[in-house]
Amino acid sequence: MSEASQPSGQFTEVEHLAPAGERLREIRHHIHHHPELAYEEVATAALVAEKLEQWGWQVTRGVGRTGVVGTLKVGDGGRSIGIRADMDALPIIEETGLPYASGTHGKMHACGHDGHTTMLLGAAEHLAKTRRFSGTVHLYFQPAEESGIDSGAKKMIEDGLFERFPCDAVFGVHNHPGAEPGVFLFRKGAFMSAGDKAIITIEGVGGHAARPHLTVDPVVVAASIVMALQTVVARNVDPSQPAVVTVGSMHAGTANNVIASTARLELSVRSFSPEVRALLKKRITELAESQAQSYGGKAVVEYIEGYPMVVNSDAETAFAIEVARELVGDDKVVAQADILMGSEDFAFMLQQRPGTFLRIGNGVGEDGCMVHNPHYDFNDSNLTVGAAYWTRLVERYLGQ
Ligand SMILES: [Zn+2]
């Protein structure tokens, strides 16, 4: 450990990142102004790659299509750590009115991935400058977190992420509206739900509204299925287990005097254990098929597995909590936060390596606007805190 290069103490503190604050804000605002959707993050990836190269990182482009990996090896330590940030924006029309608001109509950084990318860039610059560790750091800048089925994390893994850039443990962060900025939230074990989609296509027999006896009305079948589905969580799932079945979309018919031939339901299905996940799939399929059959119709259920559960490993989470406590103090650390019914494709990375997904408060009350809302904005005060956290996590994980 080169003690001489350390202004105060052994490891990075938040104030060490203060001089980078303005620069990080500029980067974040630039990315915010130029949002790119899943797998279109060409300019964002180029910006990330150029910065990393400028600071002396070894850069690999095109990992998982538009993903970028930065690698920095210092000393002869044999350990390695991976940290991931997501880069994609959402198809939302921004309404913040900010000077750096989206310059592309219909695209917006409404989930704070501009902030996640910038916090990790801040750490990259500081780590390259201070180099107070021994081992290998890989930074995974990921595309397409928001794409649902065609996940960017999965794409990077399929592209050999953990073989080409192996790490002993992997870490990631998401901002968290509803908690004060600079507050870190952790949870050992299952933290975020598995998120699946089910599409139910009901086949009836169409005809004249005045002659219903000659038809099989798919609207009646759909209504019956929607009501029957309400019993899945209430009557089939163990009450101690969290689960959600939401019918988010229901479409049938074109006119008041026509009985449609088909109807279509789309469901969002959330669960917190493989057993419950399997049970939900089974009961949704059984209920839809048997309800339709009882009316003389037919239901075809397409069940699409989305992101798995985010499951944090105990040892790595305990370590990450320790580092946060050192950095911001006990009162800004929630060690065992409540579970979240949202989903995250970082789950795929946690299936491959031990590690933890943590959250950093983005604001409360008027500043607590939810993600995916046209008024949302990432909180810039987190940029230096987040960058300092990643830096210190590396220094501690790859301590000499
Ligand atoms: Zn999102």
Ligand SMILES: [Zn+2]
């Ligand atoms: Zn997000």
